[in-house]
Structures are given as C-alpha cells and as structure tokens.
Amino acid sequence: MTAPALQAPNDSAPIGVFDSGVGGLTVLKALCAQLPGESFVYLGDTARLPYGTKSAATVTRYSLKAAEALTEYGVKCLVIACNTVSAFALPAIRERLGAVPVVGVIEPGAEAACSASRSGHIAVIATEGTVRRGAYQAAILRLRSNARVSAQAAALFVALAEEGVCSGPIAESIARHYLAPLFRDDLPGGPPDTLVLGCTHFPMLAGAISAVLAPQVSMVDSASTTAAHVHAVLTAAGLLRPAGAGAVRFLATDDAGRFARVGSRFLQRPISSGEVELVDL
C-alpha cells in the first residue's frame, strides 16, 4: 500500500484526533483547553468499537485506515486518543504517516504517573488489550527503571461509562471489584500510591473510583499530559496556531445520533447529531 499524498503542513491546518469511539473526547476536551487557537478533526470508529478486546492485528488494520482517512483532512499532527491503539499500533501509524507527527496517550500517561508517584509502585487499569500488551508497564519502566507496576484489565468500566452509570452503588461496587486486589494492604512493599486511568473512558468514572481508593492515592490520566505533549510538538515544529477560536469537526463511522448523545457526556458540552458527519473507512 502506498502512503497517501501529504500536503506540507501549515499552522492553520487542523489537528487530527482518532479514537475507537467517544472515549477520546475526554482527550479532545483537554486539547481544546490547552490549545484554544487550534482546529480539530475528531474521528470515532463507532462502527467497529470497542478496540479494547480485539487482537493487535485487527486494531492495527482498523487504525491505519482511520489514520489515512484523517490525512485527507490535511492534519498537521495526529493524536491517537485511544490507549489500545497507542499500545498496539503507534509504530505502524507513524511509519504510514511519514512526516506528520503522531502523539499517543501511553507515554504521556506514564509520565504523569511517574511524576505523581513517590513510592514508585504504580497501579494501571486499562482495557484487556492494553494490559495484555504491557504498554504502560514498559513505558513506566523506561522512565523509572526501579518502578513496580501492577496492571488490571477493567472492561466493565467501558460499558458503565457508555451507559452513563458513572456514580452510585453500581459504579462503586465495580470499582471495588477491580481495585481491591490491586490495592491490598498486605502487598510486599505496601499498596501502590498512584493509579493510572489507562483508558479514555475511565475519567468518566473518577468519582466512583476515588470513592473506593484510599485518599493518599493519586489518580492520573493521559488527557492533560497528552495535550501538553501536543503543545510541545507543535511549538518545536513552528506549527502552533497563535490565537483565534478553533473549530471542531466530528466524524464517526456509525450512528451520528448515538455519538452525539453519549459523546456530549464525555466532552461535557452538547454535541448535536447534525454536527456529526458519517464517514466510511
């Protein structure tokens, strides 16, 4: 397959943001806040979500198609706002996109965790795919070679966030189900002091998660650190847009109405279904 024709990027070009569905809107929210002059094209592959339970080969195949589709919009930078895609497909996407910088969410999340942790014992909750790949574990150890990382797949959190069951006894009992084994007091060296929310759905459940965590545990996610990375990358390339109100385009591969309805909760601002363009990959 040949690489798509790439235009020379300019600072007025939009930033592409790719996610398997609506979870990445938590990252888009941080990007909009930290890069208020930029325009964004957000693509959610809602026809084929979730990626978190799929194999590396399938996630990579789907992600390359989505990344190529976003290059058609002349993006100056591509943010992979999905932990599973960042875990499995980042090298393949970078190779395919050539000169366009590609920023994933795993390295920024690992950075945030290493900054927050005093003891170096860090817990990670993520999708089945991200945990199986060991992506956070490896990224944290690259930054802090003596860290200890305990990881747990937490698939039900994705369904809870999509359903909007983000607080209350159900969300808290599921949080306890996943977190109690990770934060046992009798672990050698004591329980972790930091929890990484290693899936873009999980910040939606931050209230329920913190309700069952000891108060001294720091909870971090990738969103704001990823936005800071993008800021640094664009600044270094002379592509940061200095000012002005940026626009956001929403693309989805299925069901604009559902994207708007569920996505509004994730972005914490209303999205109308008329704003969501259906695309075929």
Next chain:
Amino acid sequence: MTAPALQAPNDSAPIGVFDSGVGGLTVLKALCAQLPGESFVYLGDTARLPYGTKSAATVTRYSLKAAEALTEYGVKCLVIACNTVSAFALPAIRERLGAVPVVGVIEPGAEAACSASRSGHIAVIATEGTVRRGAYQAAILRLRSNARVSAQAAALFVALAEEGVCSGPIAESIARHYLAPLFRDDLPGGPPDTLVLGCTHFPMLAGAISAVLAPQVSMVDSASTTAAHVHAVLTAAGLLRPAGAGAVRFLATDDAGRFARVGSRFLQRPISSGEVELVDL
C-alpha cells in the same frame, strides 16, 4: 452484488449459525441438544462485535457478509443466533440467501413469551438496537394482539456476561437497576408476569436476574424455541439428519484465544483455541 452460487442442500450438509460474537453459543448449545445428529458451522464476528449499539445499516452490512461467508460451507439452513441481527437484518439475509431457510431468534422468543404469559403483560430486556427497533414488541403483538409489552435496553449485561461476572452482588445490583422500573408494583394492571431475555448473552445471568425477580415471574429465552423451529423447518424440508454424532466447526473474525476462553463459558463445554478458525469477511 450477485447471490453466491448455492449447492442443492442435502441432509448431510451442516447448519450455519451466525452471531456477532460468543453470545450465540447459548443458542448453539440448545441446537446441539435438540438436533444431536446435525453438524454445525458457527461464525462469530468477533472483530466487529458488539452489534447491539450499532445502526441498522451497519448491522445489515456486516450480517450480509457473514451470511454469505457461511454459504461457502454449503449450509442447509442458517440460524441467526443474534437478537440484534434478527431484529434488523432478517429480510435482507433471506433475500440474499434465496432457497436456504433462515431462522432468527426473535419470533421463537416471542412465541415462548406468549406461551408463558398468563396476563399478557410481558417485559423484554435486550440490546439498545433490538429495543429501539421494537422487534420483540412487534413479534409479540403479531402473536397476541392484546398483549402489553414493556422493553428495556440492558447493555451492561453484555459486558458482565463477557467478563464472567454472572452472579454475586455486582450482577444482582445491575439486574435490579434494569428490572426494578420494569416490574414496579404500581404499574397500571400490575407488573409483567413474564421476562424475555432478548439477547443471547443474558441467559448467562439467569441466576442474578431471577434473584431479583418475584418468584411468580416466568423467565424465557429464545434458545430452545429456536432449536425447535429449526427442527420443524428441517423436518418439513426433508433435511433432518436422522442419527450420528454431528461435528461443530468454530469460525471467528478475530482472536481465537479469546473466543475459546469466553466461549467455553457460554457453550458450557471447553473449546480450545486450536478448534477456532480465523476467517476474514
């Protein structure tokens, strides 16, 4: 698109069973029990599951590809073991498959409900897509025009069944979350006396569901009624295989290991990943 070339069916041909993933294995289990001489080819579209939150157009497009793939195995009958596909795509699949009989799970489930209900007030829990389509509601009213049907989407049940969290306080609290509004005592005419498990994942949660239902409520699913329909269709066509031990082939579009691991729970017998063939649709 042209119809695939169809061989004249014979009784030694296998029965095709299609589902979006592993949920349909609860139907396959009933089919194997009631049709012990038959061979089966089961296809789970694990690369694109779940279908329950996707649009009619997308579900239909995926299902037609899967149905065509199963015709390559010379199937004498196709069972659509997924409620969402049965709700959205049955006419399109029947048109595409021509002479091969196609049996869905909605009509059999509606039949089971109408037989079980004395009051005619029937509750249905299903995926978002199946509920939105009104498929059970319509099928029940065709059989019993004075029935009252209350339907509720119960997406978290799918995630619970896949995760294997099928009993205990978490499963029961989620069952209560969905069922309490459906079975309120102050409903005009009283609460329903029958609950249809309108998604093939839900029989896995039968214990948790019955723990929160009043004991007089009947719980029905489509599996055994669907198997009885298939028996009747094959008998009428002279295609029922009289005796002998049938074989089962498992096909999946992604991750044979996960299909085997999760599917073993649904089929209630071990499946090894070596038994699962990966196919590309």
